[in-house]
Amino acid sequence: MRVLVTGHQGYLGTVMVPVLQAAGHRVTGLDIGYFADCLLGEFAGDPEGLDVDLREVTVEHLRGFDAVIHLAALSNDPLGALAPEITYDINHHASVRLARLAKEAGVSRFLYASTCSVYGAAGAELVTEDAPLRPITPYAESKVRVEDDVAALADDGFVPVFLRNATAFGFSPRLRADIVLNNLVGYAVLTGEVKVLSDGTPWRPLVHAQDIATAFATCLTAPAADVSCRAFNIGTEVNNLTVAEIAASVVEAVPGSRLLITGENGADPRSYRVDFSSAREVLGFEAQWTVPAGAAELFTEYTARGLTSDAFFRRFTRLPHLEGLRENGVLDARLRRISASASA
Numbered sequence: 001m002r003v004l005v006t007g008h009q010g011y012l013g014t015v016m017v018p019v020l021q022a023a024g025h026r027v028t029g030l031d032i033g034y035f036a037d038c039l040l041g042e043f044a045g046d047p048e049g050l051d052v053d054l055r056e057v058t059v060e061h062l063r064g065f066d067a068v069i070h071l072a073a074l075s076n077d078p079l080g081a082l083a084p085e086i087t088y089d090i091n092h093h094a095s096v097r098l099a100r101l102a103k104e105a106g107v108s109r110f111l112y113a114s115t116c117s118v119y120g121a122a123g124a125e126l127v128t129e130d131a132p133l134r135p136i137t138p139y140a141e142s143k144v145r146v147e148d149d150v151a152a153l154a155d156d157g158f159v160p161v162f163l164r165n166a167t168a169f170g171f172s173p174r175l176r177a178d179i180v181l182n183n184l185v186g187y188a189v190l191t192g193e194v195k196v197l198s199d200g201t202p203w204r205p206l207v208h209a210q211d212i213a214t215a216f217a218t219c220l221t222a223p224a225a226d227v228s229c230r231a232f233n234i235g236t237e238v239n240n241l242t243v244a245e246i247a248a249s250v251v252e253a254v255p256g257s258r259l260l261i262t263g264e265n266g267a268d269p270r271s272y273r274v275d276f277s278s279a280r281e282v283l284g285f286e287a288q289w290t291v292p293a294g295a296a297e298l299f300t301e302y303t304a305r306g307l308t309s310d311a312f313f314r315r316f317t318r319l320p321h322l323e324g325l326r327e328n329g330v331l332d333a334r335l336r337r338i339s340a341s342a343s344a
């Protein structure tokens with residue numbers, strides 16, 4: 001298939017593109033390049049790509065593709081809280097517009113990167129895709145709105161699928177340090193401490209970036225009747241863990257590290273345990289990576305590739321990185337590009 005991947009220069013996109021190519025797809029990227037230079041160590045390179053702001057996409061950009069995988073977004077809660085209106089602008093309005101234009105261009109499949117955080121404060125019960133959606137951040141709310149609006153576009157020729165990913169972990173050449181496991185391992189490598197700021201009790205379902213890539217590849221070719229307009233939780237029950245359990249895996253993976261649960265941020269209302277049986281039953285998808293294996297992988301990659309404090313706290317943490325691009329005049333207040341390279 002000819003596949004357009006938006007956000008291909010992000011954390012997940014950088015892992016997903018080679019998986020799609022290995023499955024025989026012809027991949028083109030589309031990205032504004034906020035994190036294009038945020039690499040840790042060697043990188044094989046991006047596919048051909050459109051250097052375009054999602055908010056400026058036209059129908060001409062989308063002609064000739066069989067499928068769009070839509071990853072581009074302001075993709076975490078702190079970013080959403082910083083500027084909710086920009087989050088809605090990019091994550092909601094530009095995403096729905098992208099789907100409309102894709103349909104107009106004759107694209108037949110539209111895979112959307114949603115999130116398990118649409119369930120919000122769900123507590124200890126396992127939530128299925130039918131559970132009520134109670135987003136508690138602008139980021140999660142933007143994802144719910146896209147699912148609703150894009151579902152309304154579905155017909156025989158346009159098949160949208162919503163992949164509600166658990167929180168990702170694992171190595172990507174375009175690293176993210178602001179997701180829980182990657183953060184805890186990096187901090188432990190740099191300081192010797194596995195530092196948990198919450199009280200450690202919130203549930204966090206986790207999934208490796210490689211497993212997310214496999215799930216998307218599987219959805220590309222699944223029979224339309226099985227997947228059209230459906231949401232799938234992407235992850236595995238084995239990785240439904242509390243933050244304290246995740247931290248214990250990090251202590252195991254980082255030699256000489258010690259656990260410190262400070263509780264200084266108090267209770268975290270974002271807590272949910274997720275049922276992943278639909279993806280297993282309908283798609284035959286089974287996530288492979290456990291959290292201890294991911295912690296060990298991250299320890300190996302961080303140490304081999306020479307992770308530094310500066311990179312960890314700024315280049316690989318989305319909020320300060322984007323703020324830096326604004327302060328340096330690369331991006332304007334609405335995160336539109338002013339100068340040639342958004343990643344300068």
Ligand SMILES: NC(=O)c1ccc[n+]([C@@H]2O[C@H](COP(=O)([O-])OP(=O)(O)OC[C@H]3O[C@@H](n4cnc5c(N)ncnc54)[C@H](O)[C@@H]3O)[C@@H](O)[C@H]2O)c1
Nearest residue numbers: 007009010011012032034053054071072073075113165168
């Ligand atoms: N990482 C996770 O834990 C996780 C979990 C669930 C869902 N998701 C979703 O998966 C998708 C990818 O996540 P990620 O972790 O790779 O995020 P990321 O922040 O690493 O990458 C997002 C990419 O989108 C691009 N982008 C942002 N705004 C754009 C715009 N206006 N025009 C063009 N490109 C733009 C960025 O440049 C970046 O390359 C997101 O939609 C995210 O919400 C991620």
